[in-house]
Amino acid sequence: MAVTGPTGDLGRALVPALLRNRRVGRVIGMARRPFDARSAGWRRFEYLQGDITDRHAVRELVRGADVVVHLAFAVLGASDETWELNVGGSRIVFEEAIEAGVGRIVYASSVAAYGFRDDLPARIDERQPTLGSPEHPYSAQKAAVERALEALLETSGARTQAWVMRPCIVAGPRARTLIEELPYVRAARALPGPVRSIVRSAPLLRPVLPDPGVPFQLVHEDDLARAFVAAVLGRGEPGPYNLAGPGQLTISRLARELRWHALPVPRAAVVAGGEVLRRLPFAPAELTWIHALRRPVLMRCERARKLLGWQPRRTALATLRATIEAARRAGTPLL
Numbered sequence: 261m262a263v264t265g266p267t268g269d270l271g272r273a274l275v276p277a278l279l280r281n282r283r284v285g286r287v288i289g290m291a292r293r294p295f296d297a298r299s300a301g302w303r304r305f306e307y308l309q310g311d312i313t314d315r316h317a318v319r320e321l322v323r324g325a326d327v328v329v330h331l332a333f334a335v336l337g338a339s340d341e342t343w344e345l346n347v348g349g350s351r352i353v354f355e356e357a358i359e360a361g362v363g364r365i366v367y368a369s370s371v372a373a374y375g376f377r378d379d380l381p382a383r384i385d386e387r388q389p390t391l392g393s394p395e396h397p398y399s400a401q402k403a404a405v406e407r408a409l410e411a412l413l414e415t416s417g418a419r420t421q422a423w424v425m426r427p428c429i430v431a432g433p434r435a436r437t438l439i440e441e442l443p444y445v446r447a448a449r450a451l452p453g454p455v456r457s458i459v460r461s462a463p464l465l466r467p468v469l470p471d472p473g474v475p476f477q478l479v480h481e482d483d484l485a486r487a488f489v490a491a492v493l494g495r496g497e498p499g500p501y502n503l504a505g506p507g508q509l510t511i512s513r514l515a516r517e518l519r520w521h522a523l524p525v526p527r528a529a530v531v532a533g534g535e536v537l538r539r540l541p542f543a544p545a546e547l548t549w550i551h552a553l554r555r556p557v558l559m560r561c562e563r564a565r566k567l568l569g570w571q572p573r574r575t576a577l578a579t580l581r582a583t584i585e586a587a588r589r590a591g592t593p594l595l
């Protein structure tokens with residue numbers, strides 16, 4: 261089987277889970293930067309260095325594969341300039357997978373594909389159309405990729421089927437982007453150690469996160485990997501699957517777990533953007549699912565439970581704690 265983007269937050273949890281599964285044979289993965297699979301301890305794994313916008317590289321990757329997992333995407337840097345990579349590149353992956361006659365495509369879409377829209381119900385199930393939010397490139401591109409995949413499968417008449425996974429924010433000991441990209445954490449990296457110690461020992465100097473009071477979901481990387489493995493093995497049926505751990509969090513809870521402070525702010529302030537939006541966790545602004553904080557976008561996951569037999573083991577809070585703990589162990593300056 262073949263995986264695009266195996267070296268990112270999801271891939272680093274998913275590939276080991278695939279390699280541990282006896283029903284999964286050889287795995288071949290492709291991303292742009294050099295990667296040493298041996299030192300990662302990934303056996304039965306072959307790494308190809310290549311770009312998904314390069315059709316020849318993708319053809320090489322999917323040749324002979326029975327399943328293609330498509331993870332490669334510009335997430336942090338999504339912008340109008342990433343349309344070619346995210347939408348064009350995904351289309352190439354799907355076209356080449358269909359052309360190669362793979363049985364299954366497992367695509368990592370996102371909760372963001374639904375968009376951050378006022379007309380969404382309080383809890384979203386998979387029947388909700390994925391219209392995206394045109395003003396947010398990541399969301400719009402996720403929605404466009406789902407549309408492209410659906411159209412390609414319809415028109416190709418191929419036997420290829422697609423499992424479209426729609427996770428909420430992913431976190432865990434390896435998937436630490438949520439914590440490591442907090443603006444305060446990024447800023448703290450630039451501070452000399454003694455200054456960080458002063459900030460740490462003075463509660464009043466600790467960061468303050470504005471909290472618009474919008475709940476959000478989190479899924480643990482290992483729980484997510486289990487859902488993807490089930491899809492890779494063809495459990496359930498083709499189609500979309502919402503994926504979120506039990507429970508929900510707020511920015512105030514995040515701040516408390518980091519031993520920081522939170523300041524309630526009206527949602528209108530978030531909508532207005534500007535300073536408040538820049539100071540929210542998950543910024544930089546390129547992390548467009550930040551806009552989920554403009555209004556709750558919460559998913560129901562009954563379909564994954566019923567059809568994939570998926571039972572997430574970690575709550576949102578347990579996942580957050582595991583991520584923070586791992587970040588501390590890794591020496592991330594959390595102030």
Ligand SMILES: NC(=O)c1ccc[n+]([C@@H]2O[C@H](COP(=O)([O-])OP(=O)(O)OC[C@H]3O[C@@H](n4cnc5c(N)ncnc54)[C@H](OP(=O)(O)O)[C@@H]3O)[C@@H](O)[C@H]2O)c1
Binds near residue numbers: 271437
């Ligand atoms: N993380 C989350 O919270 C979350 C939530 C919902 C959905 N998702 C989706 O899950 C997928 C994986 O996300 P992630 O968090 O693992 O992302 P990530 O940590 O940014 O990793 C992205 C991976 O894709 C590779 N890649 C990027 N551009 C590429 C290109 N042009 N050609 C080949 N490889 C490329 C990267 O390696 P190189 O840079 O070396 O190429 C890396 O292996 C994405 O589709 C994302 O939208 C993520």
